[in-house]
Amino acid sequence: MASSDIEARTxxxxxxxxxxxxxxxxxxxxxxxxxxxxxxxxxxxxLVPTMGALHQGHVSLVxxxxxxxxxxxxxxxxxxxxxxxxxDFGKYPRTxxxxxxxxxxxxxxxxxxxxxxxxxPKGFSTRVEMSGPARAELEDSFRPSHFSGVATxxxxxxxxxxxxxxxxxxxxxxxxxxxxxxARDLDIPTQIRAAPTLRxxxxxxxxxxxxxxxxxxxxxxxxxxxxxxxAARRIRAGEGLGAALDWGRATIAEAGFAIDYVEIRHAxxxxxxxxxxxxxxxxxxxxxxxxxxxxxNIAV
Ligand code: PAF
Numbered sequence: 001m002a003s004s005d006i007e008a009r010t011x012x013x014x015x016x017x018x019x020x021x022x023x024x025x026x027x028x029x030x031x032x033x034x035x036x037x038x039x040x041x042x043x044x045x046x047l048v049p050t051m052g053a054l055h056q057g058h059v060s061l062v063x064x065x066x067x068x069x070x071x072x073x074x075x076x077x078x079x080x081x082x083x084x085x086x087x088d089f090g091k092y093p094r095t096x097x098x099x100x101x102x103x104x105x106x107x108x109x110x111x112x113x114x115x116x117x118x119x120x121p122k123g124f125s126t127r128v129e130m131s132g133p134a135r136a137e138l139e140d141s142f143r144p145s146h147f148s149g150v151a152t153x154x155x156x157x158x159x160x161x162x163x164x165x166x167x168x169x170x171x172x173x174x175x176x177x178x179x180x181x182x183a184r185d186l187d188i189p190t191q192i193r194a195a196p197t198l199r200x201x202x203x204x205x206x207x208x209x210x211x212x213x214x215x216x217x218x219x220x221x222x223x224x225x226x227x228x229x230x231a232a233r234r235i236r237a238g239e240g241l242g243a244a245l246d247w248g249r250a251t252i253a254e255a256g257f258a259i260d261y262v263e264i265r266h267a268x269x270x271x272x273x274x275x276x277x278x279x280x281x282x283x284x285x286x287x288x289x290x291x292x293x294x295x296x297n298i299a300v
Pocket of ligand 1 (some may be wrong): 079082150
């Protein structure tokens with residue numbers, strides 16, 4: 001490790017020791033008042049929207065936000081509007097106390113954890129509908145109302161926080177592109193930044209839903225990433241897209257997954273591509289292991 005890297009890491013560790021717990025607020029008005037104070041003090045503000053059950057992947061989003069802003073807001077809200085009727089809204093892990101403790105170690109300044117009726121009060125009648133990357137026939141084919149739920153909550157959170165920068169993970173790649181489009185289309189001045197997917201040592205993408213996996217499923221789960229990596233390698237080595245995708249699909253199915261999709265798309269638009277020169281390319285997959293649905297994606 002270069003000495004500048006060691007110095008930076010030591011400084012981060014020293015900083016962490018002196019970090020204090022974030023202010024926890026559950027009202028939009030309180031959030032806005034704090035943001036106004038920080039603005040008056042001349043601080044840049046970063047936003048990291050989450051649904052809680054925080055893991056190292058979320059920590060890396062906060063760390064990315066800290067590179068661009070002096071004050072960091074992390075939102076924790078399990079958004080009912082983005083779950084389909086047969087999805088896991090009810091059982092989605094809710095671990096606010098542990099989340100706040102984790103945020104204290106990474107230097108988040110404020111945790112906004114509103115109740116549902118603060119976000120969707122009685123009479124709430126608005127929903128943001130999107131096309132473009134939100135209708136790319138990937139996640140949207142299997143979760144038809146998902147992105148309108150995501151777009152609605154993200155538009156609200158961006159409005160509420162008025163941050164300079166907001167960070168989203170590449171793990172939800174279609175979501176990331178949809179949110180970039182949303183911010184552009186609605187003239188929301190917050191800069192949308194991407195942070196790379198964090199992985200367990202065996203390659204499994206970190207996700208709050210990984211806790212649903214049985215120990216046997218957890219053993220098999222990294223095969224999804226393994227197959228994407230090998231398919232990407234094959235494409236880079238000159239194999240045709242169709243053949244590489246067929247190989248990827250067969251390998252993922254053989255490992256025990258029920259595939260929703262394994263697709264290759266243009267990395268900026270999610271448009272379909274015919275050959276590897278139509279790039280930059282992104283490989284994206286969603287598949288179920290038992291009742292747990294995993295998604296992953298990689299650059300080619
Ligand atoms: O990626 C997530 O955790 C959620 O979809 C988000 C962006 C926080 C909106 O609820």
